[in-house]
Amino acid sequence: MDITVNGTAVAPPDDARVSLLDMLRDHLHLTGTKVGCNQGACGACTVLIDGRRVLSCLTLAAQAAGREVTTIEGLDPHPLQAAFVERDGLQCGYCTPGQICAAAAMIDEVRAGVPSYVTADLSAESVPFSRDEVRERMSGNLCRCGAHNGIVDAILEVADGSTV
Amino acid sequence: MNPVQYRRAESVEDAFPGAQWRLLGGGTNLVDLMRKGVEHPAGLLDVTGLSEEIAASDDGGLVIGAAARNSAVAAHPLVRRRYPMLARAILAGASAQIRNMATVGGNLMQRTRCAYFADAAGSRCNKRAPGSGCDAIGGFTRYHAIFGASPECVATHPSDMAVALAALDARVNVAGPGGTRTIPLAEFYRLPGDRPDLETTLGADEIIVSVAMPASPFAGASAYRKVRDRASYAFALVSVAAGVTLRDGVVDDVRIALGGVAARPWRALRAEETLRGTRPTDEAIDAAITAELASAEPLPGNEFKIELVRRTTVAVLSELRGTPA
Ligand SMILES: Cc1cc2nc3c(=O)[nH]c(=O)nc-3n(C[C@H](O)[C@H](O)[C@H](O)COP(=O)(O)OP(=O)(O)OC[C@H]3O[C@@H](n4cnc5c(N)ncnc54)[C@H](O)[C@@H]3O)c2cc1C
Numbered sequence: 001m002d003i004t005v006n007g008t009a010v011a012p013p014d015d016a017r018v019s020l021l022d023m024l025r026d027h028l029h030l031t032g033t034k035v036g037c038n039q040g041a042c043g044a045c046t047v048l049i050d051g052r053r054v055l056s057c058l059t060l061a062a063q064a065a066g067r068e069v070t071t072i073e074g075l076d077p078h079p080l081q082a083a084f085v086e087r088d089g090l091q092c093g094y095c096t097p098g099q100i101c102a103a104a105a106m107i108d109e110v111r112a113g114v115p116s117y118v119t120a121d122l123s124a125e126s127v128p129f130s131r132d133e134v135r136e137r138m139s140g141n142l143c144r145c146g147a148h149n150g151i152v153d154a155i156l157e158v159a160d161g162s163t164v
Numbered sequence: 165m166n167p168v169q170y171r172r173a174e175s176v177e178d179a180f181p182g183a184q185w186r187l188l189g190g191g192t193n194l195v196d197l198m199r200k201g202v203e204h205p206a207g208l209l210d211v212t213g214l215s216e217e218i219a220a221s222d223d224g225g226l227v228i229g230a231a232a233r234n235s236a237v238a239a240h241p242l243v244r245r246r247y248p249m250l251a252r253a254i255l256a257g258a259s260a261q262i263r264n265m266a267t268v269g270g271n272l273m274q275r276t277r278c279a280y281f282a283d284a285a286g287s288r289c290n291k292r293a294p295g296s297g298c299d300a301i302g303g304f305t306r307y308h309a310i311f312g313a314s315p316e317c318v319a320t321h322p323s324d325m326a327v328a329l330a331a332l333d334a335r336v337n338v339a340g341p342g343g344t345r346t347i348p349l350a351e352f353y354r355l356p357g358d359r360p361d362l363e364t365t366l367g368a369d370e371i372i373v374s375v376a377m378p379a380s381p382f383a384g385a386s387a388y389r390k391v392r393d394r395a396s397y398a399f400a401l402v403s404v405a406a407g408v409t410l411r412d413g414v415v416d417d418v419r420i421a422l423g424g425v426a427a428r429p430w431r432a433l434r435a436e437e438t439l440r441g442t443r444p445t446d447e448a449i450d451a452a453i454t455a456e457l458a459s460a461e462p463l464p465g466n467e468f469k470i471e472l473v474r475r476t477t478v479a480v481l482s483e484l485r486g487t488p489a
């Protein structure tokens with residue numbers, strides 16, 4: 001079974017140890033997806049599988065067989081990119097592809113009414129796009145440059161303005 | 165990492181792990197431990213294709229397939245309405261990305277986050293290498309146990325979800341070559357004793373098929389509160405899952421389970437017993453949790469957990485007593 005990466009079918013690697021992250025970067029040369037901690041703690045490697053955000057460092061490529069993987073290259077162009085630039089949602093830019101993949105999926109989650117730890121009423125069918133909600137929902141993406149305030153501004157701008 | 169085979173299980177009968185094989189859920193714990201040299205399976209049997217169904221049962225309870233993703237459980241309308249404590253506990257764990265990957269079976273079976281356990285190259289650990297010693301004892305114990313530890317091991321179980329399941333009297337449905345059986349969550353985890361490498365009562369060739377919860381008497385009047393070193397994306401120092409129902413102002417049913425304090429979710433049965441039949445004033449709640457904490461044995465690095473458990477429990481239950489079930 002092939003893995004579909006940004007619309008193109010590719011064969012999974014023969015070696016089952018290869019992570020989705022290493023396959024994307026080293027085999028397919030899609031280097032937009034970044035390696036941070038390689039242990040699930042930073043979010044730099046975030047990609048989408050069947051539209052849901054996951055960590056490619058803890059996903060074996062074999063697990064993605066038969067599924068659709070979308071990386072930052074596949075999302076480009078996305079309104080979040082311009083908003084990140086405008087709102088100073090980055091400095092060095094290393095965490096940015098992961099932030100944007102995570103944010104794109106997160107906006108869909110909020111629109112679908114998926115709750116978070118800070119959602120006051122878990123039985124409510126819709127959740128607000130508040131600053132607290134965005135901060136909690138983006139906590140899986142660390143930024144060593146500390147651009148978090150700009151990141152939240154950029155996401156709120158795109159989500160509230162419904163540019164997505 | 166050693167070479168490894170990979171195969172997807174087609175059915176439960178196809179998923180009994182053979183020697184040296186490991187079941188693979190989302191991989192968020194197992195892949196990490198393989199990379200760290202803690203686990204070296206010869207093969208991985210991917211069980212994410214097995215039941216992920218979340219369905220109401222006839223007795224008003226709920227059954228959750230072991231392959232259900234953590235995010236799917238927390239977002240499910242029945243879980244949010246009937247078991248908000250479980251939804252909140254799952255949402256308190258890890259990050260959205262990890263919850264999208266993690267399965268219910270994998271979450272229950274995840275290994276301790278004790279740093280000495282993970283440090284295969286540099287630390288002694290009786291859980292990882294039985295009989296080798298424990299470098300946590302006398303080491304950095306901020307995240308370690310205050311209940312039920314042994315001279316061999318002081319590690320805690322890291323799952324938030326399991327703490328809510330303990331408070332909800334969940335049962336774990338398992339299958340193996342010998343047939344199926346049901347293990348109450350209260351009997352699912354072992355305390356370390358002199359075999360800290362044996363963590364659960366699940367057999368080596370058995371698989372978790374689903375988790376079942378009876379009807380909950382306290383949907384609204386329940387809560388999960390987690391105290392940690394940063395506001396999100398951190399393991400618990402201490403967590404409290406609690407639910408309470410009152411009759412004529414007196415405690416009828418009460419459940420208190422504590423996370424971050426033992427090798428299993430710690431049902432505070434002594435505190436529950438002390439509270440039942442009393443008016444849940446701040447003083448009564450305090451006395452009840454203090455009775456529970458009388459059996460705690462903190463380490464030099466985690467004495468603060470005694471006060472943290474006490475205050476968090478009082479805060480959670482005093483808030484709940486004003487809430488209708
Ligand atoms: C950075 C980080 C932060 C985290 N923070 C938290 C947190 O705050 N709170 C929290 O609770 N968790 C946290 N986690 C842990 C996370 O919840 C677990 O890694 C996850 O739940 C494991 O599920 P999985 O499906 O990915 O398991 P896997 O990694 O696939 O498997 C874990 C274990 O379960 C076994 N297994 C899998 N399925 C079954 C089955 N059906 N029957 C029997 N055995 C099975 C596997 O063989 C393996 O031994 C964190 C993880 C990371 C990486």
Ligand code: FES
Nearest residue numbers: 036037038043057
């Ligand atoms: S590289 Fe995957 S989470 Fe850090």
Ligand code: FES
Nearest residue numbers: 091093143144145
């Ligand atoms: S912009 Fe540098 S790490 Fe985020």
